[in-house]
Amino acid sequence: AFGTGDSIAKGGVIAANASQSGADASIGNSSITTNTTGSNTGHINVHADNTSSIEALNKSMVQSGDEAVGAIIAFNTIGYPQSNILSQTLETLIATNIGTANPAKTSANITDTAVNAAGDVTVSADSTAANKATVTNETTSAASALIDASGSSMGGILASNMVNTDVDAFIKHTTVPAGTLSAAGDVEVSATDDTSIAADTVLKSISSTSN
Numbered sequence: 001a002f003g004t005g006d007s008i009a010k011g012g013v014i015a016a017n018a019s020q021s022g023a024d025a026s027i028g029n030s031s032i033t034t035n036t037t038g039s040n041t042g043h044i045n046v047h048a049d050n051t052s053s054i055e056a057l058n059k060s061m062v063q064s065g066d067e068a069v070g071a072i073i074a075f076n077t078i079g080y081p082q083s084n085i086l087s088q089t090l091e092t093l094i095a096t097n098i099g100t101a102n103p104a105k106t107s108a109n110i111t112d113t114a115v116n117a118a119g120d121v122t123v124s125a126d127s128t129a130a131n132k133a134t135v136t137n138e139t140t141s142a143a144s145a146l147i148d149a150s151g152s153s154m155g156g157i158l159a160s161n162m163v164n165t166d167v168d169a170f171i172k173h174t175t176v177p178a179g180t181l182s183a184a185g186d187v188e189v190s191a192t193d194d195t196s197i198a199a200d201t202v203l204k205s206i207s208s209t210s211n
Contacts, residue, residue, distance in 0.1 A: 009064035016075045018082040021052035022105045033116040042118030050106040052078055053130040062139045070139040071156045078129050079104040079164030103166035112173045119181050120185035124148035125169040127197040138204040143188050167193040
């Protein structure tokens with residue numbers, strides 16, 4: 001630069017993504033009888049599948065010939081209600097949960113139901129809730145002058161990624177006497193929680209001067 005002057009570049013990104021979900025499959029207060037009419041018939045299958053997901057990409061780039069400042073605040077949650085940014089920031093800084101949990105629930109059940117199956121009875125619940133977040137913040141200061149060139153670069157990232165799930169599968173009777181469960185084939189009850197978080201955070205702060 002020739003002469004005197006200031007060059008200041010500042011940038012910021014605030015992003016919040018929240019997913020509230022649930023999957024429920026149930027048979028209740030009923031009576032079920034199946035008959036076989038050939039191979040692979042007469043089965044009873046109760047299945048709940050929760051595939052909720054967040055895929056968030058936040059990028060910030062700030063460049064200046066003198067002072068460069070860039071910041072990103074990013075929150076991505078599954079199973080937590082959306083709260084205000086100030087509360088989320090404070091709770092992230094002191095490493096506590098963001099708000100009150102409201103789990104992404106997945107439930108499969110047969111309740112208070114008499115079952116007489118000519119084949120298999122299967123009750124299953126699966127959750128594959130996924131939280132994938134990429135945050136990139138790059139600040140660059142490239143100061144150039146005949147004499148006394150100066151520059152500074154500052155960058156920051158505050159990010160939180162959370163998943164809260166509740167998965168169950170069951171067969172139960174709450175009445176007396178209890179109902180009956182009869183199956184000519186297998187009886188299988190299963191619950192699988194395969195939730196995941198994949199977080200990629202990149203922070204670059206570069207400052208260079210030349211005279």
